[in-house]
Amino acid sequence: MFSVHDCQLVDLPIVHDKAGNITVLENNNNIPFNIKRVYYLFDVPMGSERGGHAHYELQQYVVAASGSFTFILDDGKEKKEVFLNHPNKALHIKPGIWREMKDFSSGSVCLVLASMLYTEDDYIRDYQNFIKYRNYEIQ
Numbered sequence: 224m225f226s227v228h229d230c231q232l233v234d235l236p237i238v239h240d241k242a243g244n245i246t247v248l249e250n251n252n253n254i255p256f257n258i259k260r261v262y263y264l265f266d267v268p269m270g271s272e273r274g275g276h277a278h279y280e281l282q283q284y285v286v287a288a289s290g291s292f293t294f295i296l297d298d299g300k301e302k303k304e305v306f307l308n309h310p311n312k313a314l315h316i317k318p319g320i321w322r323e324m325k326d327f328s329s330g331s332v333c334l335v336l337a338s339m340l341y342t343e344d345d346y347i348r349d350y351q352n353f354i355k356y357r358n359y360e361i362q
């Protein structure tokens with residue numbers, strides 16, 4: 224079982240050019256899992272809150288491709304806030320971590336690289352069930 228301390232910001236490589244920068248992420252190279260799915264959140268109205276769930280198995284790299292937002296991570300014992308505001312950083316979210324997202328700036332894009340295809344079976348959407356799951360695993 225992972226804690227919020229296992230979910231760290233990772234520096235992403237940048238190919239600098241005076242005409243602009245490129246960041247490249249490749250399976251089995253600079254990503255610690257196989258990317259099975261890519262999705263992104265956009266047009267998030269200011270003041271919206273998203274998330275409110277954990278995943279049993281899914282790992283993610285989350286990048287503020289544009290703008291900024293805040294993730295609140297929770298392992299059932301501790302919480303940690305992570306502010307993302309630059310495409311050169313990824314937040315690596317390990318399995319079994321509850322997350323909330325807030326403070327989306329205007330025009331922000333939240334890009335997610337995910338280790339699994341979408342399945343609702345991988346979600347824990349009820350916080351009490353999440354706490355039960357974490358406590359059961361900790362024993």
Ligand code: T46
Pocket residue numbers: 260262264273274275278283285322333335341
């Ligand atoms: C996370 C943040 C950053 C799909 O049909 N396929 C998908 O791949 C996804 C991610 C979602 N959906 C559907 C399922 C729900 O009806 O889109 C709806 C919203 O999905 P979800 O509740 O996952 O949305 P968010 O923005 O709360 O969370 C998602 C990720 O699931 C989550 O792990 O970290 O984006």
